[in-house]
Amino acid sequence: MESRGPVGLVHQHFELVDRLTVWENVLLGREPRRGWRIDVAAARAQVNELAARHGLAVDPDALVETLPIGIKQRVELLRELEREPAILLLDEPTAVLAPSEIASFFATIVALARRGTAIMVVTHKLAEVIAYASTVSVMRAGKIVAQMQTAQTSVQALAQAMVGGELPPLAQRAATPNAAEPALRARRLSARSEADAIEEFDLEIAPGEIVGIAGVEGNGQTALADALAGTIPHDGTLELRGSRGTIPQDRQREGLVLDWTIAENVLLGRQRSPAFHKGPQIDRGASVAFAQEIIEQFDVRPPRPQAPMRGLSGGNQQKVVVGRALAGEPAFVLAYQPTRGIDVGAAALVQSRLIEARNAGSAILLVSFELDELFALADRIVVLFRGRIAGTFAREGFDRGRIGALMAGGS
Amino acid sequence: MSATASRDAAIALAIVVVFGSVAMLVAGVSPLDGFAALLIGALGSSQEIAETLVATTSLLFPALGVTLAFRAGLFNIGAEGQLIAGGLVAGLLGERLAGPAIVAIPLLLAAGALGGGVWGALAGLLRARFAANEVIATLMLNIIAALLAGYLIGGHETTPLPPSSWLPALIPDTRLTIALLLALALAFVLRWVLRATVIGYELRAAGDAPETARRAGIDLAKTAFWTMAASGAFAGLGGATIVTGVLHRFNLALSPGYGFIAIAVALVGELDPLLVTVAAFVFGILQNGAIGMQAAANVPRDVVTAIEGAIILVLSGRRAFKR
Numbered sequence: 001m002e003s004r005g006p007v008g009l010v011h012q013h014f015e016l017v018d019r020l021t022v023w024e025n026v027l028l029g030r031e032p033r034r035g036w037r038i039d040v041a042a043a044r045a046q047v048n049e050l051a052a053r054h055g056l057a058v059d060p061d062a063l064v065e066t067l068p069i070g071i072k073q074r075v076e077l078l079r080e081l082e083r084e085p086a087i088l089l090l091d092e093p094t095a096v097l098a099p100s101e102i103a104s105f106f107a108t109i110v111a112l113a114r115r116g117t118a119i120m121v122v123t124h125k126l127a128e129v130i131a132y133a134s135t136v137s138v139m140r141a142g143k144i145v146a147q148m149q150t151a152q153t154s155v156q157a158l159a160q161a162m163v164g165g166e167l168p169p170l171a172q173r174a175a176t177p178n179a180a181e182p183a184l185r186a187r188r189l190s191a192r193s194e195a196d197a198i199e200e201f202d203l204e205i206a207p208g209e210i211v212g213i214a215g216v217e218g219n220g221q222t223a224l225a226d227a228l229a230g231t232i233p234h235d236g237t238l239e240l241r242g243s244r245g246t247i248p249q250d251r252q253r254e255g256l257v258l259d260w261t262i263a264e265n266v267l268l269g270r271q272r273s274p275a276f277h278k279g280p281q282i283d284r285g286a287s288v289a290f291a292q293e294i295i296e297q298f299d300v301r302p303p304r305p306q307a308p309m310r311g312l313s314g315g316n317q318q319k320v321v322v323g324r325a326l327a328g329e330p331a332f333v334l335a336y337q338p339t340r341g342i343d344v345g346a347a348a349l350v351q352s353r354l355i356e357a358r359n360a361g362s363a364i365l366l367v368s369f370e371l372d373e374l375f376a377l378a379d380r381i382v383v384l385f386r387g388r389i390a391g392t393f394a395r396e397g398f399d400r401g402r403i404g405a406l407m408a409g410g411s
Numbered sequence: 412m413s414a415t416a417s418r419d420a421a422i423a424l425a426i427v428v429v430f431g432s433v434a435m436l437v438a439g440v441s442p443l444d445g446f447a448a449l450l451i452g453a454l455g456s457s458q459e460i461a462e463t464l465v466a467t468t469s470l471l472f473p474a475l476g477v478t479l480a481f482r483a484g485l486f487n488i489g490a491e492g493q494l495i496a497g498g499l500v501a502g503l504l505g506e507r508l509a510g511p512a513i514v515a516i517p518l519l520l521a522a523g524a525l526g527g528g529v530w531g532a533l534a535g536l537l538r539a540r541f542a543a544n545e546v547i548a549t550l551m552l553n554i555i556a557a558l559l560a561g562y563l564i565g566g567h568e569t570t571p572l573p574p575s576s577w578l579p580a581l582i583p584d585t586r587l588t589i590a591l592l593l594a595l596a597l598a599f600v601l602r603w604v605l606r607a608t609v610i611g612y613e614l615r616a617a618g619d620a621p622e623t624a625r626r627a628g629i630d631l632a633k634t635a636f637w638t639m640a641a642s643g644a645f646a647g648l649g650g651a652t653i654v655t656g657v658l659h660r661f662n663l664a665l666s667p668g669y670g671f672i673a674i675a676v677a678l679v680g681e682l683d684p685l686l687v688t689v690a691a692f693v694f695g696i697l698q699n700g701a702i703g704m705q706a707a708a709n710v711p712r713d714v715v716t717a718i719e720g721a722i723i724l725v726l727s728g729r730r731a732f733k734r
Binding site: 284 | 619
């Protein structure tokens with residue numbers, strides 16, 4: 001590998017020192033000095049100048065741990081830009097940004113490219129590739145399988161190249177009868193998670209309905225999901241009729257035991273159910289059969305119940321999580337970013353299975369940071385802003401512009 | 412986990428060989444002679460083998476307890492205190508109790524398990540109620556147990572137990588008793604519990620992925636409490652078998668650090684009860700062979716204590732820093 005200058009890398013999961021300030025992070029290891037001391041005034045000025053030059057406003061003295069995620073990304077970007085990289089690598093840079101933030105983010109990136117920086121973006125978001133990149137390479141199983149000018153390709157063509165064939169169409173939405181009683185009813189629900197909070201949140205979800213939660217990360221999604229999953233305390237009332245299946249936010253930390261096999265993992269949450277134990281003993285046969293069922297329904301690879309979870313790709317791990325959540329036709333399904341960071345083939349499969357669960361009568365709450373996903377799946381979209389409902393849209397009235405504006409705090 | 416664990420065994424072996432050789436060279440003895448004397452001292456006669464198995468037994472009870480706690484993600488370094496608590500209860504009850512063996516022995520063993528269990532549960536309670544670090548809690552409870560024992564017996568040891576309360580010998584004229592069989596049986600039971608039962612499944616989930624376990628409906632606080640209680644019960648039972656089987660009284664010096672060596676035994680045994688049993692035997696050889704080595708090769712037995720200390724330090728340190 002050759003490069004004409006420094007290479008900058010912005011990670012998907014930020015590599016910042018939370019307990020340091022913005023300028024300390026940006027200049028870490030390259031602090032301006034006066035004698036043996038750090039020249040704080042010069043450092044601050046340097047960061048301000050850098051931020052102004054790139055149109056990335058930050059407060060140099062803010063503590064990184066107090067910053068929202070979009071600003072943290074700016075800090076990460078500034079740190080790399082400070083070294084004036086010849087090449088800048090960005091890994092899934094827009095995964096956590098609101099639509100309006102994405103536009104200004106790419107404006108910055110495109111301006112950088114004009115001034116002569118080579119930029120490489122790793123992303124699952126094909127529309128962004130078409131909109132902002134000049135060339136695109138498609139990777140599959142560790143190899144580059146296609147390279148083209150974005151002007152001469154389309155989202156559909158890219159998706160096909162990624163899965164190596166036609167992507168199956170999403171499952172059809174069936175008409176679901178109007179139920180007299182909602183499957184889930186939340187009244188004046190207030191809760192606080194480590195990341196965010198919701199206040200006096202009202203929500204009803206009918207059987208056979210997918211309610212999508214739109215919003216920028218940090219506006220209450222985590223608190224809402226954790227309150228509905230019953231993992232944090234809440235005020236207000238929460239009524240749930242029947243069983244609950246959850247697809248957690250962080251599949252590896254909250255949904256799986258990576259050191260275990262698929263068969264052991266599918267049992268999580270059902271370990272006390274009579275179907276899976278005989279007396280004090282776990283019924284291994286039943287858990288292997290259950291794993292086999294999920295493996296077949298979701299095309300999990302490798303298709304062996306005894307395969308260790310750690311060896312599965314992110315997409316296959318997620319299939320196991322989703323399969324476990326949807327098994328047994330739960331009355332309510334909580335799906336938090338069910339396709340985050342997985343390949344388009346796996347994502348399409350997960351989305352189809354969610355629609356099928358809806359058709360079969362499950363009430364589904366879908367939290368997603370991708371409007372495309374919400375538009376494809378939801379019967380109703382609720383926009384969350386600062387812990388409260390900023391607007392509700394029925395499927396006939398989905399409006400990208402208005403939803404985007406509400407997500408950003410507009411009216 | 413298994414990759415780290417098998418490396419644990421290799422590290423322990425390396426420490427024994429390197430550390431031991433250096434210590435022997437410093438003492439002016441050829442390492443070959445020193446290790447030979449150690450092995451002969453541990454396995455050279457049926458008497459010595461029996462004594463090695465006595466040490467094995469005394470190590471295996473607390474090591475199984477430590478294993479159980481580790482599997483639930485709890486670092487119980489309080490096996491020493493739990494063993495003393497169990498031995499103390501058995502000793503205090505034993506000196507007052509005169510009855511047929513069939514009643515007295517099970518009663519004293521159960522009392523020992525209860526004593527150790529309560530001592531472990533104290534740390535479990537602190538963790539479950541106040542999220543107190545179990546390492547600190549168990550460490551401090553070790554000291555409290557030792558001081559409490561001295562206070563309660565008001566001397567160095569209790570009066571001897573009546574012979575009807577002594578554990579039956581396995582080999583006549585040795586100190587090896589049926590406690591060995593009990594420990595072996597418990598190793599199999601623990602293995603079954605961990606591998607095959609719902610309780611074991613939940614306990615391992617809590618240890619391997621606590622947040623996942625919590626979301627799967629497993630009560631982490633409750634699991635921590637009962638695991639620490641059970642872990643302490645294993646060590647306490649061990650203490651009771653030393654009182655009823657080896658010393659026939661409670662003595663303040665009843666443990667030469669079995670509860671601490673048990674940590675190394677558990678880690679070298681890859682936290683698998685059957686391998687832990689093998690590891691307990693290996694450490695039993697070290698423990699008992701040290702006496703023969705001192706007599707035959709003139710290597711101070713403290714060398715073995717130092718080796719064991721080094722193993723505990725390195726292996727626990729690896730665990731602690733991996734998180």
